[in-house]
Amino acid sequence: MLNIYVLIKQVPKSDNLQINRKTGALIRRNVENIINPDDIHGIELALTLKQKYTGTITAITMGPLQAETALREAIAMGVDNGLLITDPMFAYSDTLQTTLILKEVFEKIKDYDVIITGTETSDSSTGQVPYQLSEALEIPLITDIFSYEIEKDLFKCQRNFGHESQFIEVKLPIIIRISKHFNKTRHVPLSGIKRAFEKELEHIDFNYLNCPSKIDGCNKSPTQVIKTEKLIHKRKNEFINGSIKEKIQRILHIMKDHGVEKRWMNKK
Amino acid sequence: MDFEFSEKHKLVRRSVRAFAEDILGPLAPIMDRDAQFSWEAAKELSKINAWGLQLPEKYGGAELDSISYAIVIEEISKICAATGLTISVHNSVSAYPILKFGSEEQKEKYLPNLASGKKIGAFAWTEPNAGSDAGAIESLAIEEGDHFILNGSKIFVTNGGIASTFLIGAKYKTKDGKNGYVVFILDKNMKGFEVGEHEDKMGLRGSSTTSLYFHDINVPKDSILGKLNDGFKIGMHALDVGRIGIAAQALGIAQAAYEHSINYSKGRIQFNKPISQFQGVSFKLAEMSTKIDAARFLLYRTAFLKDKGVNFSKETAMSKYYASFIARDIAQEAIQIHGGYGYMKDLPIERYYRDAKVCEIYEGSNEIMKFIISREILKGNL
Numbered sequence: 091m092l093n094i095y096v097l098i099k100q101v102p103k104s105d106n107l108q109i110n111r112k113t114g115a116l117i118r119r120n121v122e123n124i125i126n127p128d129d130i131h132g133i134e135l136a137l138t139l140k141q142k143y144t145g146t147i148t149a150i151t152m153g154p155l156q157a158e159t160a161l162r163e164a165i166a167m168g169v170d171n172g173l174l175i176t177d178p179m180f181a182y183s184d185t186l187q188t189t190l191i192l193k194e195v196f197e198k199i200k201d202y203d204v205i206i207t208g209t210e211t212s213d214s215s216t217g218q219v220p221y222q223l224s225e226a227l228e229i230p231l232i233t234d235i236f237s238y239e240i241e242k243d244l245f246k247c248q249r250n251f252g253h254e255s256q257f258i259e260v261k262l263p264i265i266i267r268i269s270k271h272f273n274k275t276r277h278v279p280l281s282g283i284k285r286a287f288e289k290e291l292e293h294i295d296f297n298y299l300n301c302p303s304k305i306d307g308c309n310k311s312p313t314q315v316i317k318t319e320k321l322i323h324k325r326k327n328e329f330i331n332g333s334i335k336e337k338i339q340r341i342l343h344i345m346k347d348h349g350v351e352k353r354w355m356n357k358k
Numbered sequence: 359m360d361f362e363f364s365e366k367h368k369l370v371r372r373s374v375r376a377f378a379e380d381i382l383g384p385l386a387p388i389m390d391r392d393a394q395f396s397w398e399a400a401k402e403l404s405k406i407n408a409w410g411l412q413l414p415e416k417y418g419g420a421e422l423d424s425i426s427y428a429i430v431i432e433e434i435s436k437i438c439a440a441t442g443l444t445i446s447v448h449n450s451v452s453a454y455p456i457l458k459f460g461s462e463e464q465k466e467k468y469l470p471n472l473a474s475g476k477k478i479g480a481f482a483w484t485e486p487n488a489g490s491d492a493g494a495i496e497s498l499a500i501e502e503g504d505h506f507i508l509n510g511s512k513i514f515v516t517n518g519g520i521a522s523t524f525l526i527g528a529k530y531k532t533k534d535g536k537n538g539y540v541v542f543i544l545d546k547n548m549k550g551f552e553v554g555e556h557e558d559k560m561g562l563r564g565s566s567t568t569s570l571y572f573h574d575i576n577v578p579k580d581s582i583l584g585k586l587n588d589g590f591k592i593g594m595h596a597l598d599v600g601r602i603g604i605a606a607q608a609l610g611i612a613q614a615a616y617e618h619s620i621n622y623s624k625g626r627i628q629f630n631k632p633i634s635q636f637q638g639v640s641f642k643l644a645e646m647s648t649k650i651d652a653a654r655f656l657l658y659r660t661a662f663l664k665d666k667g668v669n670f671s672k673e674t675a676m677s678k679y680y681a682s683f684i685a686r687d688i689a690q691e692a693i694q695i696h697g698g699y700g701y702m703k704d705l706p707i708e709r710y711y712r713d714a715k716v717c718e719i720y721e722g723s724n725e726i727m728k729f730i731i732s733r734e735i736l737k738g739n740l
Contacts, residue, residue, distance in 0.1 A: 124372070159365045166369065277380070278373035280420035280430070281407040287366050 092145030092240070095199070096136040096169065096206040097192070098129040100153055100160035101213040109320045116213075116318075125160045128208030132268050134275045136206055137168045143240055145203075146170050150195070152180060152188060158291055165289050166282035172289065177296040183307030189222035194299045196227055204245075205229075205265045220267040230260045233267045370426045371433060377406055378437040386438035389564025390709050393556070395520050396564065399441055403475060408434070410473025411449050413457060417465065418473035424661035428606040435610030439713040440564030442610055446603030447516045448472070451596040452479025452525055456543065459584035459592050464543060468523055480521035481600075482512035482570055483593055490726050492593070497528040499540060499577060506530060508542070508550075508575040514720070518568030519556050522546050525583065526570075527593045532586075539589030542581045550575040561712030598671050600721050601678035602664065605657045608678075608685035608717040612653065615685075615692035615710040616646045622696055633695070642691050649684040656680055672734035679727035682717030689714040 102121040110117055125133075136147045149164035151157050152175040161172030175191060183191065196202060210217035224231035236255070238247035243262045248255050299305060328344075330337050363371070381402045389396050403409060411427050413419025422430070427449070435442030453472045456464060471477040488494040497510025508528060515524075522545060530540045544551060554569030584592050620643060623634035633639045656677035663670035689711040693700035700707040718724045 122368075122372070159369065162365070163369055163373075166373070277377040277406050278369070279406050280370065280373065280411065280422060280426075281415070281418075283366060283369055283373070283426075284415070284421050286369075 092139060092143050092203045093201050094136045094139055094145050094147045094204045094206065095196075095202050096129070096132045096147060096149050096164070097219070098132065098149050098151050098160055098164060098208075099126045099211050099213075100124070100151060100157040101126045101211055104212050109318065111320075123156065123159065125163055126208055126211045126213075128210060128212070128268075128270055130208075130275045131270050131273055132206040132208050133164050133167055133169060134273045135266065135268050136204075137276070138273070139204065139240075140168075148173055150175065150192075152176065152183070152191065154181075161291055162286040162289070163278065166278045166286035167276065168279075168282065172291040173294060174291055175294045179296045179305060180307045182311060184311035184313035185216050185218040185222060186313070187305065187307050187311045189219055189226050190304055191299070192219070192223055193226040194305075195294060196223075197300065198298070203243075203262045203264075205263070207265065207267050209267060209269050220265055224265050227263075227265075229263050229265060231265045231267060232258065232260065234269055235266065236272065367425060367429060370422065371429045373406070374408075374430050374433040375436075377402075378434050382434065382438040382441055386440070386564065387706065387709070389438065389440055391563075391703075393558060393563040395444065395566045396441070399438075400444075400475060400478070400520075403441070403445065407473070408445050409448060409475035409478070410453065410469075411445075413453055413469055413473045417457075417469035419453075419469075424602060424664045425658055428602055428609075428657055428661045431603050431606035432610040432613065435607040436614045437610075438564065439607055439611050439710075440562045442603075442607045443562055443565045444478075444517055444520070446607055447481065447600070448479045448521075450603045451481035451600040452517075452521075452523065454599055455481075455525060455541070455583060455592055455596045458595070459541075459588070460543075461580075463580070464583070468543060472523060477522040478517055478520050479523045479525070480515055480517035481525045481596060482515045482518070483527040483597075484512060484514050486511070486513055490723055493539075493590070495527060495529060495539075497526070497572060499528045499530040499542070501530070501532045505579060506540075506542075506577040508572045508577050510572050512570040514557070515568055515570055516720075517566055518553055518570060519566035521566075524551075524570070525596070526572075527589055530586065530589075536587075538587040539593070540586055541583040541589045541592045542577055543583050544575070544577065544581060548575055548577075559716075561709070561714070561716055563712075597722055598674050599664065601674040601727075602657065602660055604717055604721040605653070605660070605674075605677040605681035608681040608714060609650065609653055609657060611710050611714045611717070612646070612650050612681070612685040612688045615689045615707065615714075616643075616650055618705070618707060618710075619643060619646065619692045619695045622699075639695055642695060646688045646691065649688065653677065653681040653684050672731055672739055675722070675727040675730040675734075678717075678721060679724045679731070682714070682724060685714040685717055686711070 100123050102116065102118065103124045108117045140147055147169045148171040149161050149169045150173045151160050155176060158174055161174060165172055175195060180191060207220040220231055232247060234250040235247040236250060244259055245262055245264055246259045248257055330340050382399060385396050385399050407420040410419030411422050411430055415421050431442050431446050434445060453469065456468050472479050483492060485495050487496060499506035499508045510528060524544045524546065526542045526544050528540055529537060531537045546553060550573040552571040554571060557567040559567060623639050624632050626633045660670055660673040660677045663673055692707050693711055696705065696707050699705055
């Protein structure tokens with residue numbers, strides 16, 4: 091019987107996102123919210139673990155009330171419980187604040203065997219929480235596994251390590267950071283949807299925490315987003331005319347402009 | 359009044375859309391080309407409970423409401439209208455009438471297998487001499503001892519070649535000379551039950567359509583669905599429900615043709631600008647969008663009324679008539695916008711047109727829909 095926790099985040103669907111040009115902020119009107127694509131692979135791993143070793147799966151997310159939908163979707167896929175961490179004090183949390191909050195939540199939960207995360211979120215791409223949480227809870231973080239088995243309280247796995255593979259054995263509890271190449275995710279069974287919307291979700295707020303003095307998403311996040319800009323790839327074509335000698339001169343000039351020549355010359 | 363989808367409906371749509379694009383997307387053109395139902399698709403559809411959309415959980419169904427049902431059929435049909443039809447017929451005119459009119463024994467016997475997709479269902483009423491004139495069916499069941507002997511035939515039976523559980527409409531004659539209409543639940547393995555050849559159709563080629571022949575089938579009385587003389591009522595009610603599925607199917611085809619038209623016209627450059635910037639094209643897009651919205655709202659109102667448990671014959675006829683009419687119209691205009699490319703089989707546009715046409719014909723032709731609507735409004739049901 092494993093107590094499995096899978097961390098998920100609700101993100102805007104990213105196939106047609108629009109940015110307000112003046113403020114650099116994401117235009118959220120008419121944007122569909124989905125479970126972060128990486129995290130679906132985490133849910134799939136949790137479901138497979140449960141199937142193989144039995145257990146209970148709880149999906150955890152932090153966000154505004156609307157993030158409940160992400161938990162319900164996870165439940166529709168087969169997850170047992172949903173836990174929403176929500177409070178205005180948690181708004182604008184960066185990865186470190188998020189980790190501190192999660193640390194407190196897991197310290198209260200106590201009885202956890204496996205915590206699963208995705209690699210990164212599609213809306214911020216930091217990928218820091220798994221590492222930070224491993225430090226905060228002082229439990230091992232396993233990344234990039236491609237095969238595994240659990241024997242009593244031992245997690246044995248093989249993981250990618252550059253061009254090599256490593257065999258690792260660790261004692262539970264652990265955090266597994268899953269990559270999207272690890273498994274193929276299932277489609278949401280429609281029979282799960284009714285259950286998902288009948289299920290009562292657990293909420294955790296600021297007052298639930300043991301040590302709230304460190305927590306203030308808005309004012310105590312060391313990371314501050316100064317500006318968001320749309321990345322525009324610019325390609326410029328230039329046709330080089332003239333004699334061979336003129337062409338070479340022109341190319342050398344362009345290389346010099348871009349600092350290529352220097353490196354080339356130094357090597358010489 | 360609320361014109362917003364609930365989170366639940368949004369999740370249904372998102373889930374089915376992902377499924378349809380991943381699983382049915384690659385299969386749809388092959389099913390159409392080869393005129394072949396896909397058992398691979400059928401197996402995958404089982405995994406998401408698409409065979410038991412509205413059946414209660416206790417029989418293994420997903421117990422969805424009718425708006426969710428319409429969303430599922432639309433999203434599947436948007437990618438593969440043939441599969442949309444297979445699922446729609448199975449759920450609405452096969453599983454649903456058993457749930458609504460069947461005895462507890464019948465429900466326990468048939469519904470779990472239908473919900474899981476282990477057995478596929480079909481409904482057969484139409485005969486060579488009974489199309490729009492539904493009362494003219496000639497299949498006849500004569501009471502003999504403790505059973506009936508059924509003879510006759512059916513044509514254009516959707517799911518005919520893949521179904522195991524059939525609802526069959528027939529006339530009956532009892533020993534004491536009473537007659538009327540009856541619906542039987544029959545198994546294709548019964549002695550004397552013959553399935554005809556696979557029909558070669560203009561569209562929906564990936565769905566199975568066959569004739570059925572009944573040769574002295576010995577039908578036990580526990581195969582009667584509902585009461586003996588309720589056959590016509592059951593048949594017509596099943597079709598009322600079936601029309602929600604057909605309207606949703608037509609809507610899915612229309613939506614697909616519309617989205618292709620938008621994308622193509624934004625990218626196709628003629629006279630140095632995208633053709634979407636010419637009014638000749640942009641007005642077509644505006645018309646498509648408006649018609650789709652109108653069909654959509656008619657459909658959701660019908661689904662809402664069905665779940666409310668009130669009579670929805672007029673509304674379901676309106677939505678089936680209008681959705682199928684605009685689907686054929688929009689598919690036709692989509693070909694026009696795509697020009698020569700739209701006429702080629704490389705793109706799915708011409709398939710939408712072929713698939714859409716039959717929506718104006720089956721589940722009661724659109725002329726019959728207008729007959730039903732006018733009968734209702736002249737009765738005072740304005």
